[in-house]
Amino acid sequence: MGDFNDIRCPSEKIGRNPQLRWLMEGFNSAIESSGLSDVEIRGHKYTWDRDRGTQHWVKECLDRVLVSQSWLNLFEQAMVESVVTLVSDHLPIFMKPIPTSRHRRRAKFRFENLWIKEANCRMLVVESWSASRGASLISRLDSCSKALWDWGRKLTRDFQPNIDFCLKQMDAFINRSYHARHACLL
Structure with missing residues (x-):
């Protein structure tokens, strides 16, 4: 490399x-x-x-x-x-x-800090926690982590199109900048 x-x-x-x-x-x-x-x-x-x-x-x-x-x-x-x-x-x-x-292993739950910045994260945790009221602490944590995991997978799936879009915008900006500077040189 x-x-x-x-x-x-x-x-x-x-x-x-x-x-x-x-x-x-x-x-x-x-x-x-x-x-x-x-x-x-x-x-x-x-x-x-x-x-x-x-x-x-x-x-x-x-x-x-x-x-x-x-x-x-x-x-x-x-x-x-x-x-x-x-x-x-x-x-x-x-x-x-x-x-x-x-072989396919079950992935461990990992909380992603970037989720905190998402508006729906807090609401999802509150709803999941409330829906499992009366269950054991472990069951409530499992329920909440599953809800976050499912929601987070859908959220991160959308990142690559956003990254590709931003790269195209940056490329367009660099080309516009080049053409603007080149036009000034003429």
Whole structure:
């Protein structure tokens, strides 16, 4: 995982001179002969840029995660995302290795602190606690945790579309900013 300072195909570069074919072929050959493969990066595809805001702006996919088939068998659901930053010419990449589950275990309840910020959280706890009035403390806690768990799973399912929407807005803002600055230079 990291900055390989090379690209695998012409579509991984925008701007300036095209990458030399023999360099791409050599990089691909090294990857293939090592038995490695790319893990797809979600988010911004181009993880490096130079001369942003000028007519010489170039963007490339230099950062990547390469894995073996045996690693991929252990972490089939692994996710890699680029993280937007304005302080570097590289976008950091974040990898979340999600182990492949061979058998399904019942997940433990975990209270997520971000739920406190949700308007419905308090109401859900009060309703669940009130509905189990007269039951033992353990039964009431079980009832409340189940209600929170079900509600929280639905809530977090909606996060990825919101994250994708925000990334698109940030990308649009960066492009508008570039075009505004570029127009001032003319």
